[in-house]
Amino acid sequence: MARNGLEIIEGLLEKVEELSGQNVFACYQCGMCSAGCPLTDEMDLLPNQVIRGLQLRDWRTMESNAMWICASCFSCQVRCPKGVDLARLMEAMRQIYLRQQLDHVSIDDMTPEQISKLPQIALVASFRKKTG
Ligand code: SF4
Ligand code: SF4
Numbered sequence: 001m002a003r004n005g006l007e008i009i010e011g012l013l014e015k016v017e018e019l020s021g022q023n024v025f026a027c028y029q030c031g032m033c034s035a036g037c038p039l040t041d042e043m044d045l046l047p048n049q050v051i052r053g054l055q056l057r058d059w060r061t062m063e064s065n066a067m068w069i070c071a072s073c074f075s076c077q078v079r080c081p082k083g084v085d086l087a088r089l090m091e092a093m094r095q096i097y098l099r100q101q102l103d104h105v106s107i108d109d110m111t112p113e114q115i116s117k118l119p120q121i122a123l124v125a126s127f128r129k130k131t132g
Contacts, residue, residue: 012096013057019092026082027051033076033086042069047076047086054089067093068104068130098132105130 017024027048034046045053045064053061070090077085097104105126107115115123 012059012062013054015096016054016089016092019095020085020088022085022089022092024051024054024084024089027055027080027084028082030081032079032081033084036075036079038073038075039069039071050093051084051086051089062093062097066090067097094129098130101132103131 013024016022029048029052031046031048033051034040034048037043037047040046043064043066045061045066047066047070050061050064050066053064067090070087072087072091074085074087077083077087080086094104107127
């Protein structure tokens with residue numbers, strides 16, 4: 001079990017590929033995706049490092065915050081010379097996590113001030129993306 005409570009399932013790499021429709025091994029680590037990603041400052045792993053982790057079957061990749069930070073902007077996919085759609089990979093990783101009824105955000109962990117100040121649309125979007 002990973003630190004975040006995720007049950008490590010047999011064949012996680014294959015599940016990510018099945019859900020995303022992407023071939024993880026198409027990536028040859030050129031780094032173009034990370035160079036163009038607008039959110040790498042907030043990520044603990046760069047997008048190309050996420051793919052490398054999957055290739056190596058390093059399940060610590062699933063503990064990275066990158067999949068939650070990714071905004072599915074598709075800049076990486078446009079830049080990728082191999083046509084790898086990282087946004088789909090990130091979405092598949094989120095789905096594997098959320099389908100185990102694990103929430104990445106919880107309203108119980110938010111302060112009343114956060115709840116009152118955050119735009120409602122941001123709260124709704126966050127719960128749709130980050131709760132199982
Ligand atoms: S741009 Fe494509 S080939 Fe290059 S590191 Fe990113 S996913 Fe891999
Ligand atoms: S889709 Fe996600 S990983 Fe790709 S560039 Fe946008 S934010 Fe970064």
